[in-house]
Amino acid sequence: AQKITQTQPGMFVQEKEAVTLDCTYDTSDPSYGLFWYKQPSSGEMIFLIYQGSYDQQNATEGRYSLNFQKARKSANLVISASQLGDSAMYFCAMRELGSWGKLQFGAGTQVVVTP
Amino acid sequence: DTAVSQTPKYLVTQMGNDKSIKCEQNLGHDTMYWYKQDSKKFLKIMFSYNNKELIINETVPNRFSPKSPDKAHLNLHINSLELGDSAVYFCASSLGQGKDGYTFGSGTRLTVV
Numbered sequence: 001a002q003k004i005t006q007t008q009p010g011m012f013v014q015e016k017e018a019v020t021l022d023c024t025y026d027t028s029d030p031s032y033g034l035f036w037y038k039q040p041s042s043g044e045m046i047f048l049i050y051q052g053s054y055d056q057q058n059a060t061e062g063r064y065s066l067n068f069q070k071a072r073k074s075a076n077l078v079i080s081a082s083q084l085g086d087s088a089m090y091f092c093a094m095r096e097l098g099s100w101g102k103l104q105f106g107a108g109t110q111v112v113v114t115p
Numbered sequence: 116d117t118a119v120s121q122t123p124k125y126l127v128t129q130m131g132n133d134k135s136i137k138c139e140q141n142l143g144h145d146t147m148y149w150y151k152q153d154s155k156k157f158l159k160i161m162f163s164y165n166n167k168e169l170i171i172n173e174t175v176p177n178r179f180s181p182k183s184p185d186k187a188h189l190n191l192h193i194n195s196l197e198l199g200d201s202a203v204y205f206c207a208s209s210l211g212q213g214k215d216g217y218t219f220g221s222g223t224r225l226t227v228v
Contacts, residue, residue, distance in 0.1 A: 035217070039156075045205060045219035089156060100170045101146050101209050103217060105158040 006106035013082050021077040021109045023092030031097035034075040040088040087113045121206045121220035136191045136223045138206030147189035152203040196227045
Protein backbone atom coordinates (compact mmCIF):
# COMPACT_ATOMS: atom_id res chain seq x y z
CA ALA A 1 0.00 0.00 0.00
CA GLN A 2 1.22 3.47 -0.82
CA LYS A 3 2.41 5.14 2.34
CA ILE A 4 3.12 8.58 0.91
CA THR A 5 0.58 10.33 -1.26
CA GLN A 6 1.24 13.42 -3.31
CA THR A 7 -1.98 14.27 -5.12
CA GLN A 8 -0.66 17.07 -7.33
CA PRO A 9 1.23 15.68 -10.31
CA GLY A 10 2.04 19.18 -11.58
CA MET A 11 1.67 22.83 -10.69
CA PHE A 12 2.33 26.19 -12.26
CA VAL A 13 3.21 29.08 -9.99
CA GLN A 14 4.11 32.64 -10.77
CA GLU A 15 7.44 34.05 -9.71
CA LYS A 16 7.40 35.66 -6.23
CA GLU A 17 4.20 33.86 -5.25
CA ALA A 18 3.99 31.18 -2.56
CA VAL A 19 3.13 27.59 -3.41
CA THR A 20 1.95 24.70 -1.22
CA LEU A 21 2.76 21.13 -2.16
CA ASP A 22 0.55 18.53 -0.56
CA CYS A 23 1.75 15.37 1.12
CA THR A 24 -0.17 12.89 3.23
CA TYR A 25 1.31 9.81 4.83
CA ASP A 26 0.21 6.60 6.43
CA THR A 27 1.98 4.95 9.33
CA SER A 28 1.19 3.26 12.62
CA ASP A 29 4.74 3.81 13.88
CA PRO A 30 4.73 6.52 16.57
CA SER A 31 8.23 7.60 15.61
CA TYR A 32 8.94 8.68 12.08
CA GLY A 33 10.54 11.42 10.07
CA LEU A 34 9.27 13.30 7.07
CA PHE A 35 11.51 14.72 4.37
CA TRP A 36 11.15 16.87 1.30
CA TYR A 37 13.56 16.64 -1.59
CA LYS A 38 13.94 18.71 -4.73
CA GLN A 39 15.03 17.13 -8.00
CA PRO A 40 15.86 19.69 -10.70
CA SER A 41 16.16 18.70 -14.35
CA SER A 42 19.86 17.98 -13.78
CA GLY A 43 18.72 14.97 -11.76
CA GLU A 44 20.36 15.27 -8.35
CA MET A 45 18.34 14.84 -5.16
CA ILE A 46 18.57 17.92 -2.95
CA PHE A 47 17.44 17.70 0.67
CA LEU A 48 15.18 20.61 1.62
CA ILE A 49 13.62 20.11 5.01
CA TYR A 50 12.95 17.55 7.76
CA GLN A 51 10.17 17.15 10.32
CA GLY A 52 10.29 14.61 13.12
CA SER A 53 7.06 13.12 14.43
CA TYR A 54 7.77 14.38 17.93
CA ASP A 55 8.86 17.86 16.90
CA GLN A 56 6.58 20.43 18.49
CA GLN A 57 7.19 23.16 15.97
CA ASN A 58 6.87 23.17 12.23
CA ALA A 59 10.23 22.98 10.48
CA THR A 60 11.52 25.95 8.51
CA GLU A 61 14.59 26.31 6.30
CA GLY A 62 14.90 29.65 4.57
CA ARG A 63 12.06 29.96 2.06
CA TYR A 64 10.86 26.43 2.84
CA SER A 65 8.48 25.61 5.63
CA LEU A 66 6.65 22.45 6.48
CA ASN A 67 3.02 22.61 7.56
CA PHE A 68 2.89 19.54 9.79
CA GLN A 69 -0.57 18.41 10.87
CA LYS A 70 0.03 15.20 12.75
CA ALA A 71 -3.60 14.28 13.42
CA ARG A 72 -4.40 14.64 9.74
CA LYS A 73 -1.14 12.90 8.77
CA SER A 74 -0.17 15.65 6.42
CA ALA A 75 3.17 17.35 5.84
CA ASN A 76 2.73 20.02 3.22
CA LEU A 77 5.70 21.95 1.90
CA VAL A 78 5.33 25.69 1.50
CA ILE A 79 7.75 27.54 -0.74
CA SER A 80 7.54 31.28 -0.26
CA ALA A 81 8.51 33.89 -2.85
CA SER A 82 9.00 31.38 -5.68
CA GLN A 83 11.99 31.82 -7.94
CA LEU A 84 12.60 30.50 -11.45
CA GLY A 85 15.22 28.18 -10.00
CA ASP A 86 12.51 26.48 -7.92
CA SER A 87 11.22 24.76 -11.05
CA ALA A 88 11.79 21.09 -10.30
CA MET A 89 10.23 17.84 -9.15
CA TYR A 90 9.49 17.77 -5.42
CA PHE A 91 9.30 14.56 -3.44
CA CYS A 92 7.86 13.93 -0.02
CA ALA A 93 9.35 10.96 1.83
CA MET A 94 8.93 9.20 5.15
CA ARG A 95 11.29 7.16 7.28
CA GLU A 96 9.77 5.01 10.01
CA LEU A 97 11.90 4.18 13.04
CA GLY A 98 11.55 0.46 12.58
CA SER A 99 12.36 0.45 8.88
CA TRP A 100 16.16 0.33 9.01
CA GLY A 101 16.31 3.80 7.63
CA LYS A 102 14.33 3.07 4.46
CA LEU A 103 12.90 6.17 2.82
CA GLN A 104 9.50 5.75 1.20
CA PHE A 105 8.76 8.31 -1.45
CA GLY A 106 5.64 9.84 -2.89
CA ALA A 107 5.14 10.07 -6.64
CA GLY A 108 6.34 13.66 -6.71
CA THR A 109 4.96 17.01 -7.81
CA GLN A 110 6.40 18.82 -10.83
CA VAL A 111 6.56 22.55 -10.16
CA VAL A 112 7.03 25.06 -12.94
CA VAL A 113 7.69 28.66 -11.95
CA THR A 114 6.70 31.20 -14.61
CA PRO A 115 7.95 34.79 -14.93
CA ASP B 116 35.24 16.80 -1.62
CA THR B 117 32.19 14.93 -2.96
CA ALA B 118 30.20 13.31 -0.15
CA VAL B 119 28.59 10.40 -2.05
CA SER B 120 30.08 9.66 -5.42
CA GLN B 121 28.76 7.21 -7.98
CA THR B 122 30.44 6.00 -11.12
CA PRO B 123 29.67 5.98 -13.92
CA LYS B 124 27.19 8.82 -14.34
CA TYR B 125 25.91 7.37 -17.59
CA LEU B 126 25.91 3.76 -18.73
CA VAL B 127 24.61 2.55 -22.07
CA THR B 128 24.78 -1.17 -22.66
CA GLN B 129 23.20 -3.99 -24.61
CA MET B 130 20.69 -6.48 -23.33
CA GLY B 131 22.28 -9.52 -21.77
CA ASN B 132 25.42 -7.74 -20.61
CA ASP B 133 26.66 -7.59 -17.03
CA LYS B 134 27.50 -4.21 -15.53
CA SER B 135 28.48 -2.66 -12.21
CA ILE B 136 27.84 0.70 -10.62
CA LYS B 137 30.17 1.86 -7.87
CA CYS B 138 29.39 4.06 -4.89
CA GLU B 139 31.64 5.56 -2.27
CA GLN B 140 30.89 7.91 0.62
CA ASN B 141 33.37 9.91 2.66
CA LEU B 142 30.92 11.03 5.35
CA GLY B 143 31.64 8.27 7.83
CA HIS B 144 28.02 7.12 7.59
CA ASP B 145 27.08 3.65 8.80
CA THR B 146 24.34 2.88 6.32
CA MET B 147 24.27 2.91 2.53
CA TYR B 148 21.42 2.36 0.11
CA TRP B 149 20.54 1.77 -3.50
CA TYR B 150 17.39 3.32 -4.90
CA LYS B 151 15.90 2.95 -8.36
CA GLN B 152 14.06 5.78 -10.09
CA ASP B 153 11.92 4.53 -12.94
CA SER B 154 10.77 6.34 -16.06
CA LYS B 155 7.82 7.84 -14.17
CA LYS B 156 10.26 9.30 -11.63
CA PHE B 157 9.10 6.98 -8.87
CA LEU B 158 11.85 6.22 -6.35
CA LYS B 159 11.99 2.89 -4.61
CA ILE B 160 14.56 1.35 -2.33
CA MET B 161 16.36 -1.75 -3.53
CA PHE B 162 18.99 -2.57 -0.91
CA SER B 163 20.57 -1.25 2.24
CA TYR B 164 23.76 -2.14 4.08
CA ASN B 165 24.68 -1.21 7.62
CA ASN B 166 28.38 -1.64 8.42
CA LYS B 167 28.77 -4.11 5.55
CA GLU B 168 25.74 -6.16 6.61
CA LEU B 169 22.72 -6.44 4.31
CA ILE B 170 19.69 -5.14 6.20
CA ILE B 171 17.17 -4.35 3.48
CA ASN B 172 16.58 -6.48 0.41
CA GLU B 173 13.38 -5.45 -1.29
CA THR B 174 11.75 -7.57 -3.97
CA VAL B 175 14.43 -7.20 -6.57
CA PRO B 176 15.35 -9.76 -9.25
CA ASN B 177 18.33 -11.81 -8.17
CA ARG B 178 20.17 -10.53 -11.23
CA PHE B 179 20.89 -7.54 -8.99
CA SER B 180 23.59 -8.17 -6.40
CA PRO B 181 24.91 -5.53 -4.04
CA LYS B 182 28.35 -5.81 -2.51
CA SER B 183 29.80 -3.80 0.35
CA PRO B 184 33.54 -4.40 0.82
CA ASP B 185 33.61 -1.84 3.65
CA LYS B 186 31.20 0.64 5.15
CA ALA B 187 32.31 3.40 2.80
CA HIS B 188 31.55 1.47 -0.38
CA LEU B 189 28.43 -0.13 -1.80
CA ASN B 190 28.51 -1.44 -5.34
CA LEU B 191 25.67 -2.76 -7.46
CA HIS B 192 26.25 -5.52 -9.96
CA ILE B 193 23.59 -6.36 -12.51
CA ASN B 194 23.69 -9.57 -14.54
CA SER B 195 21.92 -10.27 -17.83
CA LEU B 196 20.61 -6.75 -18.26
CA GLU B 197 17.08 -6.34 -19.57
CA LEU B 198 15.33 -3.40 -21.23
CA GLY B 199 13.25 -2.88 -18.07
CA ASP B 200 16.38 -2.25 -16.04
CA SER B 201 16.76 1.12 -17.74
CA ALA B 202 16.41 3.67 -14.96
CA VAL B 203 18.36 6.07 -12.79
CA TYR B 204 20.05 4.37 -9.87
CA PHE B 205 20.84 6.44 -6.81
CA CYS B 206 23.25 5.56 -4.06
CA ALA B 207 22.68 7.21 -0.68
CA SER B 208 24.10 7.10 2.81
CA SER B 209 22.89 8.03 6.27
CA LEU B 210 24.19 8.07 9.82
CA GLY B 211 22.14 5.75 11.99
CA GLN B 212 18.39 5.78 11.88
CA GLY B 213 17.61 8.97 13.67
CA LYS B 214 16.72 12.37 12.32
CA ASP B 215 19.90 12.57 10.30
CA GLY B 216 19.12 13.08 6.72
CA TYR B 217 20.22 11.17 3.78
CA THR B 218 22.90 12.21 1.36
CA PHE B 219 22.28 11.08 -2.18
CA GLY B 220 24.78 10.53 -4.92
CA SER B 221 24.20 12.23 -8.24
CA GLY B 222 22.70 9.12 -9.83
CA THR B 223 23.66 6.74 -12.62
CA ARG B 224 21.48 6.77 -15.69
CA LEU B 225 21.44 3.22 -17.05
CA THR B 226 20.11 2.68 -20.57
CA VAL B 227 19.75 -0.85 -21.85
CA VAL B 228 19.39 -1.13 -25.62
